Amino acid sequence: MRVKDETKRLAIIENTLDIVFDKGFAGVKMSTLAKRVGISVSTLYVYYESKEDLIVSIATELIARQTKNSVKDITEDLPFKLKMKTMWLYWIHFSINHSKEMHFITQVKKSPYYDKIPAVIKETKNRLGIDLFELGKKEGLIRDINNEILASIIGAILLETVNLIITKKIKLNEEDTDVMFSFAWNAIKS
Amino acid sequence: MRVKDETKRLAIIENTLDIVFDKGFAGVKMSTLAKRVGISVSTLYVYYESKEDLIVSIATELIARQTKNSVKDITEDLPFKLKMKTMWLYWIHFSINHSKEMHFITQVKKSPYYDKIPAVIKETKNRLGIDLFELGKKEGLIRDINNEILASIIGAILLETVNLIITKKIKLNEEDTDVMFSFAWNAIKS
C-alpha cells in the first residue's frame, strides 16, 4: 500500500496558515487549499474529516507545540528583571518568526472553533509567565496584582510591540525593543 | 439611493452592528439582515448597492462620527495626569457603551474592507491623544517618545482593559479602573 506522506500533512498546515493570515477563516476554501498544496480535494478529506476538523486540529497542534517550547532556559541564574526581559525577547522573536501561527491561534481564540478544542489543551497552556510573576512578587519587584491581569497587560503590550515591528513603525533592534520592554516593565513594577 | 426613510437606514446599521458583533462579517447575510430589519432583500439594495458598500459605508460613518466626539470637554483646567485620566475614562466608557460599534471598526480595520474606506476618513482620525501627549511631554511628565508609539501602547492597554471588563475579569468600578489606569500611566510617565 501507498504510504502516507508527512510532508503532505505539513504542506496542508503551512498553506492553511498562510491563507488564514491573508484572508481569515472565510478565505480557507477546501478547493483552493487543495490546489495550493497540490492534492485533490478528496485527499484533503483523507487527512481532515471536515473544514472544522482541519482548523481545530491545526489549532490544537499549534497550541500544544507552543506550550512546550516556552519557558525553556529562562531558569538560568539571572536577576529577576533580566529573566523577565529574556522571556519578553523570546516571545517577541517567537511571535515574529511564527507570526502566521500566532495569528492563526489568535483568530481561533476569537472564533467558535475555539470551543471545539480539547479542554486539556486549553488548560495546559498559559502557565508561561505565571511562575515568573509569582517570583517577582515574592522579591517585591512587581506589583501584587492578580496574575491573570498582569499577563493580560504584558500580553497586550507585547502584541502591540510585535505589531509595531511588523508594520515597520519600530525596528527589531536593541534600542527599540528596550524601549518597548521598559513600557511593560514600568507598568507592572512596584 | 439613500433618499428615504432614515429610520430604516438606522435599523439596517443597528442590525448589521449586532450581527457583526455576534458572528463577524461572515454572519452578515443580506437575507438575514433584511429579515431582521423587516424589509425585503431588494429594499436593502435600495439603500446599499452591495454588501461591501453596506459595510464600508457603515464603517466610514462610524469612524467619522467617532473622530468628532473624542476630545470634547477635556480642555478643562485640570492637572495633566487628571486630564489624561479623564480621557482614559471617557474612552473606557465609550468603548463599553458602544462596544458593538468599536468591535465593528476593529473588525473592519483587520479586513480587506478597510482598503475601501476613503483615505480622508482614515487620516482625520486618531488625533485623540496626540495633543495631550505633547502637553505632557512639555510639562516633563511623560516620556519623550514618538507620539504614535505612545498612542499604540495606551491604546493597547485600554483595549485590554475593556476586554477584561467585558469578560467580567475586572469590574467597571473606581478601584479596578484605577489600577488599570495606573498600568498605563506608569508605562509612559517619565
Place this chain on the structure above:
Amino acid sequence: MRVKDETKRLAIIENTLDIVFDKGFAGVKMSTLAKRVGISVSTLYVYYESKEDLIVSIATELIARQTKNSVKDITEDLPFKLKMKTMWLYWIHFSINHSKEMHFITQVKKSPYYDKIPAVIKETKNRLGIDLFELGKKEGLIRDINNEILASIIGAILLETVNLIITKKIKLNEEDTDVMFSFAWNAIKS
C-alpha cells in the same frame, strides 16, 4: 415584483413524480430536476427548502388530495356487492390513471421520509373502505374480521391487479377486471 408561477410548482411536482417512478428517490437529483423543469437549482430552493422538504411536501399534498377524492358517489342505492365493486373499479382506474402518484406515495410510506409527514395528514386518511366493511359485516355478507386486515388483503389484491394490468398480463376490460374482483370478493365474503 415578479409573481410566483403556480405552473412552475406543478411542473416541479410532475417531474419529481416521473423521476421517482423511473429511478426512485435516489434518482431525484436537485440539479437534474431543475434542468427538466427548466429552472435553475436555486429556484428549486425557492419553492422547497431542501430535497427532503420537496419530497415530504409533495407526499403530503398527494395524500391529502387522495383522501378527499375517494368515497364520492358510492353512497348510491346499490346492493352491497355492487358498492364494493364500484369502489374496486374506482381504485383500479384511479391507480392506473395516477400510477405515478400512487407509486410515489407507496415509496414514501416505505421510506424514512414518511416519518416527516404531519400526523394529521397520515391519520385523516384510510377511512376509505372501513365504513363499507362495517356495512358488509352488518348485512352478514363479508367475514367478521378486523377491518385493518380486510383492508390489507383487498389492498394487496388490488395492487397486484394494477400490476398485472400495467405489465400487460391482463387487460383493463370488464372480463379481466371481473375475474380479479372475484378473487377479492371470494376472499372476504362470508
Place this chain on the structure above:
Amino acid sequence: MRVKDETKRLAIIENTLDIVFDKGFAGVKMSTLAKRVGISVSTLYVYYESKEDLIVSIATELIARQTKNSVKDITEDLPFKLKMKTMWLYWIHFSINHSKEMHFITQVKKSPYYDKIPAVIKETKNRLGIDLFELGKKEGLIRDINNEILASIIGAILLETVNLIITKKIKLNEEDTDVMFSFAWNAIKS
C-alpha cells in the same frame, strides 16, 4: 477473484443483506460495508469488482439458492388443500426466517440491478406453485385460471401476510395464519 477465504465472502454477503434491510441500496457504502466486515475497501474489490457486481452477484446467488429449496417434500400423499397449505406455511416461515434475503431480492427486482441478473437465473425460478396449481385444477378444486395470475394473487396475499406478521398486526400462530390462508384459498378455490 473470489478465490480465497470463504468466510470473508459470507461475511460480506451477510452484512450487505443487513444494510439493505435497514437502509436500502443507497445505504450500502463500500467503505461502511468494508468496515463492518472488518476488511479494507480495497479488499472488498478483490471479491467483487464493483458495487453493482456485489449486489448482482449476491442477488443471483440468493435467487438460485431459493429456487432449489422450494417444492421439496410437498410431494407427499396429502389431500390437495393440505398440500397447498403446507406450501403456504413453508413460504410464510421461509419468508420470515429469511426476511433479509427476501427483502433483498424484492428490492433487487424493483431496481435497475435486476436487468443485470443472468436470464437463466430469472427464468428457472418461480416454478414454485405451478405444478401444484395444475394438480388442483385437474382435481376441479381451484378455478381454471391462468397459472401466472393465480400465482400473483397467492403471492400478493402471502406477502401481505408476512407484512402483517412482521408489523405485529397479526401473530405467527395457527389461528391467525389459518385465517390468512383461508383468504388465499377462498380466493382461488372453485
Place this chain on the structure above:
DNA sequence: CATGAATGAGCCTTCATTCAT
C-alpha cells in the same frame, strides 16, 4: 420606493473506484 422571484457561481462533502506497495 418596495418587493418576491429568479439565478449563477461556488462551497463543503460524499463515494465508488483506482494506485502503489
Place this chain on the structure above:
DNA sequence: TATGAATGAAGGCTCATTCAT
C-alpha cells in the same frame, strides 16, 4: 491476497445579486 492513500465526479445547499412588476 491485502490495504491505506489518492482521486474525479458528482450532489446538496448557500448566498450575493439581479429581474420584473
